[in-house]
Amino acid sequence: MTNWPRRVTVIDVTPRDGLQDACGEISTLQKVQLIQELYAAGVPSVEVTSFVSPRWIPRLSDAEAVARGVAEYPGTIGLIPNFKGYQIALKSGVKAVTFVVSASQRHQQDNLRMSLERSLEELRQIHSANEGAGMQIRGAISCSFGSPYSEENITATQVARIARELVASGVSELGLADTVGVGTPQCVSEVIDEVRKALPQIPLVLHLHDRYGIALGNAVVALERGVTRFETALGGLGGCPYAPNAPGNLNTETFVFWMHRMGIQTGVHLPALASTREWLLNALNTSAEAGVAAGEDQPSRHEYDEDLASE
Numbered sequence: 001m002t003n004w005p006r007r008v009t010v011i012d013v014t015p016r017d018g019l020q021d022a023c024g025e026i027s028t029l030q031k032v033q034l035i036q037e038l039y040a041a042g043v044p045s046v047e048v049t050s051f052v053s054p055r056w057i058p059r060l061s062d063a064e065a066v067a068r069g070v071a072e073y074p075g076t077i078g079l080i081p082n083f084k085g086y087q088i089a090l091k092s093g094v095k096a097v098t099f100v101v102s103a104s105q106r107h108q109q110d111n112l113r114m115s116l117e118r119s120l121e122e123l124r125q126i127h128s129a130n131e132g133a134g135m136q137i138r139g140a141i142s143c144s145f146g147s148p149y150s151e152e153n154i155t156a157t158q159v160a161r162i163a164r165e166l167v168a169s170g171v172s173e174l175g176l177a178d179t180v181g182v183g184t185p186q187c188v189s190e191v192i193d194e195v196r197k198a199l200p201q202i203p204l205v206l207h208l209h210d211r212y213g214i215a216l217g218n219a220v221v222a223l224e225r226g227v228t229r230f231e232t233a234l235g236g237l238g239g240c241p242y243a244p245n246a247p248g249n250l251n252t253e254t255f256v257f258w259m260h261r262m263g264i265q266t267g268v269h270l271p272a273l274a275s276t277r278e279w280l281l282n283a284l285n286t287s288a289e290a291g292v293a294a295g296e297d298q299p300s301r302h303e304y305d306e307d308l309a310s311e
């Protein structure tokens with residue numbers, strides 16, 4: 001019999017993943033308001049921004065101002081790609097950082113413009129600078145369940161090896177990300193099992209992007225395996241601008257609704273979340289159920305879309 005968890009932690013990543021490539025305009029003040037409303041709805045932790053190069057992610061170039069605007073909240077997180085990002089995050093008052101690498105060599109290079117080895121050096125530098133500072137350092141592996149590029153095959157063994165390196169270099173929580181929404185329940189369970197075998201103690205977080213609802217199926221197999229921390233975004237916004245055809249995140253409202261229907265607590269008030277979603281989509285001038293990142297209208301180079309088209 002499945003031992004379903006009684007409670008899960010929703011980490012809302014709308015202000016970071018949801019907005020990093022969003023179509024509409026949103027001001028710094030509106031971003032702060034969004035984060036305040038998420039906390040008011042009972043979300044325990046919010047990825048509030050990313051401290052990355054404004055040249056590569058111009059929409060989050062107000063990262064410091066946003067983070068300072070919400071410095072009093074617990075559970076705030078900022079994504080970082082390097083030591084410079086860590087230094088800015090530390091000054092800005094976020095409680096944790098997510099250090100990101102990719103299981104796809106090509107996505108690692110396109111998104112972070114450095115090798116995995118170089119990333120790990122940055123992480124070690126961050127880890128030693130953080131002694132005494134005490135900010136939580138989380139790790140995240142993009143493309144853990146598949147690459148945006150058909151020539152690349154990501155294996156569970158590879159992901160577990162990267163996970164071990166991240167933990168050895170100082171991360172205390174590990175995110176497995178389905179950056180391009182290609183994971184299936186079978187492969188998600190295989191990767192979770194392999195990572196668990198390598199690192200039985202490390203708390204796991206699942207960061208899912210969604211195609212046609214498969215993210216929920218993936219979330220359910222992760223729940224069955226005892227994963228209790230999930231990253232989601234309002235309205236299914238989100239997507240990586242440096243991964244071709246990345247769809248939006250698993251929708252926070254849908255996930256919370258499912259958890260509550262399954263008798264699993266989140267502490268989140270669904271009606272409050274729904275009205276924040278409406279407010280945000282209005283502010284962005286985007287229709288409801290965005291669900292896909294900008295770029296969906298471009299001709300698909302994605303093998304998975306081609307598979308679907310031929311079915």
Ligand code: COA
Pocket residue numbers: 020050051052053054055056057079081082083084085086088100111112113142240241242
């Ligand atoms: N925060 C703010 N600015 C940063 C930065 C950071 N973490 N890291 C570098 N920069 C600045 C540099 O100071 C430099 O500024 P300048 O042009 O005014 O001199 C500029 O960005 C380029 O720096 P460089 O070290 O040459 O970086 P790069 O161009 O090789 O890019 C990254 C490397 C990692 C900074 C970049 O690829 C990046 O930000 N990637 C993140 C992408 C992302 O967020 N993807 C979605 C989430 S996974």
Ligand code: ZN
Pocket residue numbers: 017177179207209238239240249
């Ligand atoms: Zn993402």
